[in-house]
Amino acid sequence: MTPQHIQADDNDEMDLVDKDDRVIGTINQADAPSLLETKAGLIRGTVAFVQNEEGKIWTPRRAANKRIAPSGLDFSVAEHVQAGESYQSGIIRGFKEELFLNVDKSHLNFLGKLDPLPHLPYFFTGVFLYHANEVKEYNQADFTGFEWLSPGEIIERIDNGEPSKSALKTALKNFLQ
Numbered sequence: 001m002t003p004q005h006i007q008a009d010d011n012d013e014m015d016l017v018d019k020d021d022r023v024i025g026t027i028n029q030a031d032a033p034s035l036l037e038t039k040a041g042l043i044r045g046t047v048a049f050v051q052n053e054e055g056k057i058w059t060p061r062r063a064a065n066k067r068i069a070p071s072g073l074d075f076s077v078a079e080h081v082q083a084g085e086s087y088q089s090g091i092i093r094g095f096k097e098e099l100f101l102n103v104d105k106s107h108l109n110f111l112g113k114l115d116p117l118p119h120l121p122y123f124f125t126g127v128f129l130y131h132a133n134e135v136k137e138y139n140q141a142d143f144t145g146f147e148w149l150s151p152g153e154i155i156e157r158i159d160n161g162e163p164s165k166s167a168l169k170t171a172l173k174n175f176l177q
Contacts, residue, residue: 013083016041021113021124026083035122042116044081046090047171048108048128050099050135056150057176058135060143062165072163073154074143075171076130087113087126095130098139103130111175119166127171151176 014032016025024041032043050058058076062069079094081087088105095103107130114125138146149157151172158169 012080014043014080015083015085017044017124018042029080032080032122042122042124044087044090044124044126045167046079046081046087046094046126046128047075047167048077048091048094048130049171049176050076050130050132051176052131052133052148054148056148057154057172058132058146059149059154060138060146063140063142063144066142069163069165071144072165073157073168074165075168076135078165081126088128091126091128098142099135100137100139101135107131114167114171114174117167117170123167125167125171127175129175 012029013026014029015023016027018024018041021042021044027035027041027043035041035043052058060074060076062072062074064071077091077094077098079090079097081090085093088108088110091108092103092105095101109129111127111129114127116123135146154164155169155172155177158164
């Protein structure tokens with residue numbers, strides 16, 4: 001039996017942070033895209049790569065109904081960091097919601113943080129690595145399939161026009177290549 005899908009609510013509250021990643025308030029997830037225009041602050045995201053012993057990354061394909069990068073390549077796990085959460089606690093929640101895995105923080109390797117990118121100017125992104133040789137199941141409301149790909153293969157596909165989350169290539173180049 002497949003676990004129940006846990007859907008993030010667009011009214012989930014997130015920390016609003018300043019340019020130094022210090023909390024200055026909160027914002028509802030649905031309102032976060034307005035930060036591009038208002039410049040009222042930044043938000044936090046957290047992502048993880050699941051890497052096998054061959055160095056390949058578990059790379060899911062996003063569902064076609066997704067607002068961002070429909071049918072595109074994605075991080076193994078990606079979450080908005082909710083109000084009061086750390087990057088680490090947000091990614092642990094993401095593993096539960098997206099891959100139905102209870103991941104212990106001792107098994108997560110923090111690779112670093114991406115500052116806001118030109119094409120994603122209102123996000124800080126914590127990047128983690130988790131080692132596993134298989135992913136037994138995943139949330140089928142989020143993903144339609146997956147492949148194990150090397151970082152170079154993912155970047156090549158993105159460079160050849162395959163849709164993807166906008167920070168995926170940058171995170172791979174900064175932390176896994």
